[in-house]
Amino acid sequence: MITKKYSVAGTVFIMLFGIIMIYPVIWMILGSFKDNYQILNESTKLFPSQWIFSNYSTGWKGYGKFSFGTFFKNSFFVSIISTIGMTFSSAMIAYAFSRGKFKGKKFWFACMISTMMLPSQVILIPQFVIFQKLNWVNTFIPLILPMFFGSAFFIYMIMQFMAGLPKELDEAAYMEGCSKYSIFFKIIFPLISPALISTFIIQFYWKWDDFMGPLIYLSRPAKYTVSLAIKMFADASSKTDYGAMFAMSTLSLIPVFLIFLFFNKYLMEGISTSGLKG
Numbered sequence: 001m002i003t004k005k006y007s008v009a010g011t012v013f014i015m016l017f018g019i020i021m022i023y024p025v026i027w028m029i030l031g032s033f034k035d036n037y038q039i040l041n042e043s044t045k046l047f048p049s050q051w052i053f054s055n056y057s058t059g060w061k062g063y064g065k066f067s068f069g070t071f072f073k074n075s076f077f078v079s080i081i082s083t084i085g086m087t088f089s090s091a092m093i094a095y096a097f098s099r100g101k102f103k104g105k106k107f108w109f110a111c112m113i114s115t116m117m118l119p120s121q122v123i124l125i126p127q128f129v130i131f132q133k134l135n136w137v138n139t140f141i142p143l144i145l146p147m148f149f150g151s152a153f154f155i156y157m158i159m160q161f162m163a164g165l166p167k168e169l170d171e172a173a174y175m176e177g178c179s180k181y182s183i184f185f186k187i188i189f190p191l192i193s194p195a196l197i198s199t200f201i202i203q204f205y206w207k208w209d210d211f212m213g214p215l216i217y218l219s220r221p222a223k224y225t226v227s228l229a230i231k232m233f234a235d236a237s238s239k240t241d242y243g244a245m246f247a248m249s250t251l252s253l254i255p256v257f258l259i260f261l262f263f264n265k266y267l268m269e270g271i272s273t274s275g276l277k278g
Contacts, residue, residue: 025253032056032246039242052243056251059244063232066221068248071229076255078143078214078225079207085148086203087196093150094158095184116152128216142217143210147203153248154199161195162188201263205256226252 016095027046032038032055042049060068096102098107129141165188173183189196214228224232230252233245 028187028246031252032243032250034243034246036239039246055241055243055247058241059078059233059247059251062229064221066224068229068251070222070225071224071226073228074140074223075208075225075252078140080205082144082147082207083200083203085144086151087199090146090150090154090199091158091183091189091192091196094155094162096186097155097184098159098162099167099188112152112155116156124216127221131217137217137221138223139217140223141188143207143213147207152201154203158192158195158199161192164234197263201259204259208252208256 007156030046033051033053034042034055035050035052038045038048038050055229062068062071093112097105097112127142127146131137136142136145159163169187169191170183173187178186209227210225211227211231214225218224218228221229221232226248230245230248233242233248234240
């Protein structure tokens with residue numbers, strides 16, 4: 001009986017905590033149907049007193065001659081290409097550290113792990129100088145190319161998943177005449193699919209929400225991503241259309257929400273690193 005009471009109390013607590021966590025999102029979604037007056041002067045009211053559906057059409061027009069369709073296309077291009085590069089490169093590097101034998105392996109692994117403690121702001125200026133000298137500024141290359149060299153976080157996560165795969169699989173394949181590359185692509189790669197999907201989802205989230213990168217490297221509106229385009233609604237020199245801003249922010253949540261909805265099972269499995277046990 002006591003256990004049941006604790007279970008009910010725990011469920012109620014989790015529900016209340018969940019409502020508190022998602023309340024800002026709900027407020028933003030309902031705010032996309034309000035005008036500036038309701039947003040600024042009736043912020044305590046969750047539901048709009050007058051529903052403004054035109055915010056979505058106004059926001060979708062974008063600004064200048066570029067609609068939000070252009071910005072969504074740019075975000076999808078940058079996010080998908082960079083995410084594929086990050087997932088594939090991290091998997092290959094993880095395979096090398098997990099299964100390979102080479103001189104200085106522990107040293108290079110320590111160097112790779114130490115990059116997790118390096119703030120991104122430290123390399124911001126050197127990277128910009130390099131890309132500027134290569135004439136890559138105001139292109140998508142600086143946002144995509146670094147993703148093809150792996151990430152310490154994802155490399156370590158995939159390595160932990162690989163640790164659960166029996167090495168007898170590699171040995172049996174090697175005895176059958178498979179090379180290291182064949183073992184990776186034909187055996188290891190399919191077995192670590194939960195970890196790969198987790199890497200894909202998390203990296204896509206991060207890249208889709210990235211604001212600093214596009215802000216630094218992109219200066220032409222034709223190449224703006226969604227995160228940067230939404231910020232352009234806030235103009236200090238003129239009136240800010242908060243309703244249109246909230247409307248486009250709401251639309252920007254749809255891709256990541258759908259990805260999480262359909263791949264949630266693989267995300268949990270990959271993070272828990274529950275591979276095959278030898």
